[in-house]
Amino acid sequence: MVCLVWNFSGLTKVEIHRESAAAGTIQTIASITPDNRSVNTSRIKLKTGTITSNSAIVRLNFANQVACEDSGQYHCTVTGERVSNATLKLDLLRKPSKPSLTLSRDMVEGKENRADLPFICEGDVGFPAGKLVLDSNFTSNFYPYIANINTTISEKTCQAYQKVTFYYAFSRDWHGKEIRCSAVNYRSLRQNEIPPFDKQSVEVVPASYCPNLERRLYYHPYNCKNYIDCVDGKVHVGLCPETLCFGVHETNRCNYCTNTSCVTDIIDDVCHGSSAQLVPYTSSRCSMYVNCTERLVHDCPQNKCFDVLNKICPSWIPFLTELNCSVTNNAIGSNATILCAVGGISITSVRATVRPCTGGEIGLSYVTGVNGPGVLERNLKATLALSGIGPNQTLSLEIHHLQRNQTGQYIINVNSNIGGRINLTDKADVPAITVPNIIIENGTLEIRCRGHVGTPAKQIFLEVQFHGSRSFQTFFAENKTNITSTEKYCYNERETLFAIFATSYWNNGTVRCSVRNDDNSILSSDQQRIIVVKSTISFEPSKREAYIGDNEFSMTCNVSSHQYLRRVEIYYESATLGTKEIIANVEPQSTVTYRKGIILSEAAFMEDNANVTIGFTYNLTCNDDGMYHCIAVGTAIFISSIKLIISSEPKAPTLTLSPWIEENKPIFADRMFRCDGMVGKPEGLVFVEANISGSFERYHFPSVIENTEVNCNTKQSYQFYYTFNMSWLGRDIRCAVKNAKTNEIIRSPPKTIEVVRENYCVGKGDYEYYPHPYECTKYIGCNQGKIVAISFCGPGLCWGVNQTIGCTYCHNQSGDLTCLPGARKD
Known part of the structure; x- marks a missing residue:
């Protein structure tokens, strides 16, 4: 970027400022005077910086690749006999990245995929925001049903992320075709530049896969991670858990992918190099064969062996x-x-x-x-x-x-x-049952059944007789875990886990593990009683939020219906210090407190019940912020927690005006206006109000905001600048703080903007000082008809007291103050 200045009388300085659109800040980038050249950022280097009495050239280069924070308005401010500005707006573009296309696994001929298994196209569409486009190499009339388009735009990172969710019902003709998701951005992509894209192949399971198959799980013809569940002749596509694949040859279950030679691999092997449509499946089951065109595995009906010579399933009965x-x-x-x-x-x-x-x-x-x-x-x-x-x-x-x-x-x-x-067949053995000793109400009850389940393997199930019922109910588990399967001796020992939500309904119930043999005989384990332990524990604070300095604050922990209650503990986990410490330990025969300044206001301990109240004997501080836990120890352990948030009130801000307010002259960076105030916790906001239109309204000056944490409070410094004209003369401004919790606004007293005319020094002597036209505590330096300084006299001093030239004490011995005409002290 280059700023050129020519024919500018009395040129003394050239400054370049950046007003960041992303960060919302004003920063001085470079300053060039006849005696000095400086750059205030490591991201931008000064390549050329020359200045004469009436011309200048400032050339800046970005040291590294431009980033989002570099966007915004760049101002070149020239100071000489007058002040002039030139502005350059830098807009940064971001090219889109390669999007990601995720196809639904539920791709079945003629079926629109389920609502919980949509197709998804997502990715960075560049900046300003472009869009994602869907198309296919199969047909130009690809009109999927778009369920949702979500676009997230970040002005701070110059990034736009878009996510498109869509649905489609594929015909079998789509099999092997491709869908493409492209990120198109007409502003950031150059002419003839191809938008980045992701494309995926469509693999459609034929609707004819299931009609003649019984209800069970089958291989997915194209993807080892998936399997097919045939229900009433209809195809339903399932997914193995992460790291698992479906099938080890004829094993119809999900297994670790590293140990699996799944059906898609076998199909690739048996169909590779074969011109035949139907070929035998490499398996010990002679009834199985592969349709290489459809990549489907089939079984000959009634376990007839596949006729390799004639490539058909035999229709004749093998035995007369x-x-x-x-x-x-x-x-x-x-x-x-x-x-x-x-x-x-x-x-x-x-x-x-x-x-x-x-x-x-x-x-x-x-x-x-x-x-x-x-x-x-x-x-x-x-x-x-x-x-x-x-x-x-x-x-x-x-x-x-x-x-x-x-x-x-x-x-x-x-x-x-x-x-x-x-x-x-081999019959199963009597299974064993394992029930936990402690079962917490509304917790997870895990019952394990284990034993030899015979050959072929039988399914273990759980029988439950609820309290008051005369019969047992049967429960089956979906998650079965093989602990041991000794193939050499065909001994199948399995463990089945039943995970149950233990409500009070299960209390005093009876459970047993059972297995049914092929002759319908049932073998059952011994019966176990279910005892559900329940407890009610809660904190009952007068409030969960408190302010710094509060001195009447307590918290109560109530415990009831806790079997064999032995002890109640309260401990504190500090949010600011990162420490844990015990506050109180209450037992039936003793009460102990550990933390200074916190007392046991009440500690009632009864059988299976307790009431413990802690009170703070000192004014709350920032260090009391954090989590408080109450633990009841008995047959089981229960815990209740509460988060105590310590807040602080904001205070009225203070306003400091710049000492140098001159007509049409920008404020120097080291002489900006300031609003300083404690904005409280949670963090409030400082802003400026001005009555330029006749009544006070919020005014957005170019500003820099700094926050500092001070004892659970935030000190905010709002520094701003402006180039005032004479229309501001006599107008008032004030600072305001908005309370983040109550939205209440606290304001400073207003102060008046006193703008000194830029021709004030015309006709006055060079290197002479004169009284400020509005304020007794200031004076003005003139040279060659221009203002070269506006300064304060100093603490307790005023200019022109009793018509004395210079700064003297504002009051004489009698206490009277007489400034030059038109001036005032405050």
Whole structure:
């Protein structure tokens, strides 16, 4: 920035001031005189600063990149035979940043996403504020439903942040297309400059995903973080908790992503390089296959294996005749026998395929030809035998001394075309229950159920018999935690946590943990009684706010219905000192106070009840500001807290006028007007009122405000300046303080603006001093017809007392004061 001055008679000084729009302040940037060149800020450097008697050039450079605080009005003030100003307004622009586009996970064909799962486009749109624009590479007719546009503009940081929330119902044709969110700002972006943007691919789950599937959780075809819940044939998209992904192969649950080879990874592997639309899914389940076009995993109905050759699910039944099989006994440790009725068929071969709970498959073959049993080994000690003749033939498979790792699915094939299957399951054990000893009313009651839940795993549930009820109610928990799952022995020990909001309704209730086996038998833990501890504790202060100097202040802590109440403590947490200290400790047989100046006004202690009042025996100070806690100790511990806010009243401000008030001359930075006052706590505000229009109104002078903390009070200094003309002569100004709590305004006495005409010294002698035309305590220095000084005489001194030239004591011995005509002392 450059300020040029030419043909300016008597040039003595050039000053540059900055009036910051962001900070609301006035700052002198540079001052150039024939004898001195100075710059008052490290952000701006003086590159050139020359001055003669009638011309000058001042060139300023920003030392670093310009910031928001550099915006505002820059004034170049020139002083010579007259005073002149030039103004430059600096507007700073901020380019928009790359916005962020968040797509809703609820993208299902033909479905508008849920209200709690919107699409969001947000980001910095530059300054002055631009806007966010949504478009797509699929169609120019992309008109989403805009639910909300929120724009936050900060004048102090030159930043505008915008957030757009929108909804849309996608067709399947949208799959693989893109949505773009762009930050457009026509003022800050240069011509042909591309607005910053974020684009995301649309992945639409087909509506046909769920109609033929039962109610459970399934893989999301495109995103491991999501899963699909099929409800009544409709698609609902869920989200795994943070750091979790859905599915480890066929495991239908969320697991840690680092341990997960999720379905999207497997689809990428099996579909990569394959020209076929349907390919087998790399899994131990032969019924599963992948539609690579849709990236969806499917299951053949009725567990038929996917036909790899013909790329279809077979419609024929794999067995011409189905065996009717049953289990005679499946208790762990006993001999379990599977019996299958085969009738009068001529049996040539038998094959048993076992899929134990440990995983994998075991094939057991037995070819008849001799009349006797066959023994099957290979990790599974079992005997396969055929008994009976004619239409009553029975095939038996006996597992000797059944172990948990031998449970699972057994498939029996006869003559390769007759078969049946049956599940050999393991029953659950009686679960154990854990109930906390202390349960606080309206707190969280955590009941834990733990035990072996059998194979396949059964669900543990909680049974509750509320007080006065004759029956148990059943509660299921959504959050289940596997503590131990020993796959080698198929021992599934699990713990289920039930988190309950413990109201008084739960008091004296009975709870037990239960598990239901496949035969509908229920195993239950021992019963536990729920005892809910309740207490009422509260502070009852006369007021939560007090003023510095208050000397009648107390706080009462009431405790009632607290079981086995043993002690009441009150301690103080200082907001200003950052310390904690015990004020009082009250027990049935004793009362102790710890802090000087605070007494126990009352300390009544009864069974399960207490009343403790503390009183302040001194005038409240700033150090009493903070948190006061009352703790009741008994069967449980309860606490009640109160925040004490110490306030202070504002006081009337004082007004100090600048000694040099000359027509059309700006006030020097070191001779500004001042309003000083204590604005109280919470912090009030100092401002100026002037009667320039005939009545006092708030007047906004260019100003600098400084705050200083003084004993829970704020001292505010409001410094302002102005260039007065003769219309201000005889007008009054005053300072005012607004109370932040009551909005009451306290004012200083008004003072009169006495403007000395700029031609006052015309015709007067050089380097001579003359009386101030309005005030006895001041005098004026003249040189070459110009005012070069307006100064005070000094404490107790006046100019021209009894027509004496110079400053003398304002009163003579008789106490009379006689100033020059037209002047006054005050």
